[in-house]
Amino acid sequence: MRPAVASDMIAVLDIEAHAFSDPWHRASFERLIGDMRVHFAVATSADIGLAGYVVAWYVMDEGEIANLAVALPARRRGIGGVLLDSAIAVARTRAVTTLYLEVRDSNQVARALYESRGFHQITRRRRYYRRPVEDALVLKLNVSLG
Ligand SMILES: CC(C)(COP(=O)(O)OP(=O)(O)OC[C@H]1O[C@@H](n2cnc3c(N)ncnc32)[C@H](O)[C@@H]1OP(=O)(O)O)[C@@H](O)C(=O)NCCC(=O)NCCS
Numbered sequence: 394m395r396p397a398v399a400s401d402m403i404a405v406l407d408i409e410a411h412a413f414s415d416p417w418h419r420a421s422f423e424r425l426i427g428d429m430r431v432h433f434a435v436a437t438s439a440d441i442g443l444a445g446y447v448v449a450w451y452v453m454d455e456g457e458i459a460n461l462a463v464a465l466p467a468r469r470r471g472i473g474g475v476l477l478d479s480a481i482a483v484a485r486t487r488a489v490t491t492l493y494l495e496v497r498d499s500n501q502v503a504r505a506l507y508e509s510r511g512f513h514q515i516t517r518r519r520r521y522y523r524r525p526v527e528d529a530l531v532l533k534l535n536v537s538l539g
Contacts, residue, residue: 394479397433397446399426404443405435412462415524422448432483436463436472445472449480449492456484456536458494461503473506481510484536492536495529497522507532 397405402422409416425433425448432449445463449456458480463473484492494512496503512532521529 394434394436394475397422397426397435399423401435401443401446405446408443408445408462408464409460411465415522417460432480434476434479436476438467438470438472441467445476447476447480449483451484451487451489454488454490456480456487456489456492458492474509477506477510481534481536490535490537492534494532495521496532498528498530504530504532507534510534 402419405422406416406419409422422433425431428450430450430452432447432451435446436444438444441464443464444467446460447458448460449458458477461473461476461480463476481492492512494507495518496507498517512534514530515533516531518529518531520526
């Protein structure tokens with residue numbers, strides 16, 4: 394794992410396009426590079442190169458996991474977990490006590506991953522997502538309790 398750099402953007406956008414029905418635009422990723430409030434890290438593997446990425450941002454004692462995706466051929470090898478753990482570890486180093494994220498109600502795989510790290514649902518945002526319209530679950534992690 395390493396911090397994302399500008400030359401990663403083509404691979405990041407390719408993973409993003411395959412991972413989400415409403416993907417982030419290039420500018421949304423590019424503006425994160427070098428921002429000290431942001432943890433934008435990529436995971437690489439010997440066989441497929443850039444295998445996934447995570448975006449988290451932190452303000453005072455709160456943070457948000459804003460994006461997480463792993464390339465299809467690299468899934469179920471623990472990479473998503475490593476990326477998520479890196480964002481939680483950075484939160485600890487910054488004295489962030491609470492992390493939040495939103496996940497589609499139907500995204501059982503991601504929900505299982507987050508729950509395995511101790512995230513729990515605090516609320517539901519009805520019809521939050523588009524393409525397709527769906528509720529978001531807001532999950533919270535008490536970082537100090539890990
Ligand atoms: C969610 C995602 C990042 C997981 O990445 P991954 O590298 O496959 O995840 P890991 O291999 O680290 O798996 C960690 C845990 O997630 C859960 N998980 C992962 N794949 C799963 C599957 N197919 N079915 C059920 N649970 C699964 C399990 O709890 C797993 O732990 P385990 O392997 O010990 O059982 C990946 O599936 C992805 O990119 N999905 C599309 C984008 C997305 O939904 N991002 C999250 C948006 S909120």
